[in-house]
Amino acid sequence: MIPxxxxxxGRITSQVKSVVRSAVKPGVGYLDICELVKKEVESRGGxxxxxxxxxxxxxxxxxxxxxxxxxxxxxxxxxxxDFGVHIDGYVTDTSVSVTFNPEYNLLLEATERALEVAVAxxxxxxxxxxxxxxxxxxxxRFGFKxxxxxxxxTVDRYTVxxxxxxxxxxxxxxxxxxxxxxxxxxxxxTLGSAAGYVVDSPSRTxxxxxxxxxxxxxxxxxxxxxxxxxxxxxxFTPQWYTKVxxxxxxxxxxxxxxxxxxxxxxxxxxxASGSPVAQFEHTMALDDRGLVVLT
Numbered sequence: 001m002i003p004x005x006x007x008x009x010g011r012i013t014s015q016v017k018s019v020v021r022s023a024v025k026p027g028v029g030y031l032d033i034c035e036l037v038k039k040e041v042e043s044r045g046g047x048x049x050x051x052x053x054x055x056x057x058x059x060x061x062x063x064x065x066x067x068x069x070x071x072x073x074x075x076x077x078x079x080x081x082d083f084g085v086h087i088d089g090y091v092t093d094t095s096v097s098v099t100f101n102p103e104y105n106l107l108l109e110a111t112e113r114a115l116e117v118a119v120a121x122x123x124x125x126x127x128x129x130x131x132x133x134x135x136x137x138x139x140x141r142f143g144f145k146x147x148x149x150x151x152x153x154t155v156d157r158y159t160v161x162x163x164x165x166x167x168x169x170x171x172x173x174x175x176x177x178x179x180x181x182x183x184x185x186x187x188x189x190t191l192g193s194a195a196g197y198v199v200d201s202p203s204r205t206x207x208x209x210x211x212x213x214x215x216x217x218x219x220x221x222x223x224x225x226x227x228x229x230x231x232x233x234x235x236f237t238p239q240w241y242t243k244v245x246x247x248x249x250x251x252x253x254x255x256x257x258x259x260x261x262x263x264x265x266x267x268x269x270x271x272a273s274g275s276p277v278a279q280f281e282h283t284m285a286l287d288d289r290g291l292v293v294l295t
Contacts, residue, residue, distance in 0.1 A: 002285045002292060005090035006182055010283060010294025012046040013085045013092045017295065020083075024098040026075045030054045030065040033073075034239075037083050049084030049091040050160055051206050051237035055279070056080075058271040060147065060188060060198045064205040064237040067247050078104045078276045089158040089232065093184040094295040095281040104276060107189060110142035111278040114187040118166075119282060122177065122185065123291045128152075129174040132167035135187045139168075145196040147188035147277060150269070154183040155283065158232045179286050182294075186281035194275035200267035207254060208235040210264045215257075219245075223253050224262060235266065 019040050024033060034052040041048055051064035056077050065071065073079055082095040097108050114135045121134045132151075139146045152166030154177075164175045166185050177183060190196060209228055214221055223244065227236055238250050245253065257263040271277050284293045 133170035
């Protein structure tokens with residue numbers, strides 16, 4: 001039996017995704033997109049499960065624009081919007097890619113098709129390696145590559161990545177999905193000439209609490225207590241806490257907490273050869289009736 005909170009979270013996620021598809025246009029600011037997602041999620045009774053990611057072209061994951069970011073969508077861009085919703089910690093995760101550049105139309109079509117194939121495979125085959133095989137085959141059929149070191153994942157309460165991975169190519173010996181699992185499948189596709197994997201960039205805009213221990217520094221301990229009360233272990237971005245302290249001071253607090261291993265930093269991931277990446281994602285669950293797509 002799927003908890004009702006997952007179903008409600010998925011319903012909100014699906015509705016907001018439709019709004020995002022039509023809102024991403026040339027000239028719209030990255031921060032404006034994030035604010036729109038937050039507003040639409042909260043107006044429907046949900047909370048953001050993690051900071052909305054804006055991945056433009058080769059920027060693939062884990063970039064949340066910060067205060068003062070004046071970047072806007074351009075006509076030539078491929079834009080990925082990755083966001084999640086939680087109801088009392090029950091998380092659903094989704095993403096959509098949008099472009100106005102005809103050069104990328106086939107890449108988006110192939111990525112969306114790869115997700116459809118993956119969902120169909122998951123309905124009949126619980127082995128995650130086999131799901132990855134079919135994603136990779138579909139990408140190759142269109143002449144594209146999958147990103148080999150990014151995967152889908154199970155989710156759990158207050159946990160976005162809960163242990164099982166769903167690769168985007170065949171991997172032997174992977175865990176199978178079981179009844180009761182809630183999981184996200186997210187094909188990432190890039191050009192056939194690309195490196196086909198992501199690397200860390202110096203940018204770090206998303207963090208989460210990994211340990212709750214006192215530092216002896218009042219401002220650090222107060223910040224951790226505030227984030228914990230609002231987020232538990234769910235990721236956050238400093239952009240949400242600019243009223244707590246000026247941007248520069250806030251960055252210092254976060255850096256010190258990372259160095260003390262109280263916070264984990266998620267580096268922004270970029271495609272290694274600088275090639276554009278597309279992404280589509282659904283969260284789904286296995287129950288007594290079979291596969292249920294939540295988003």
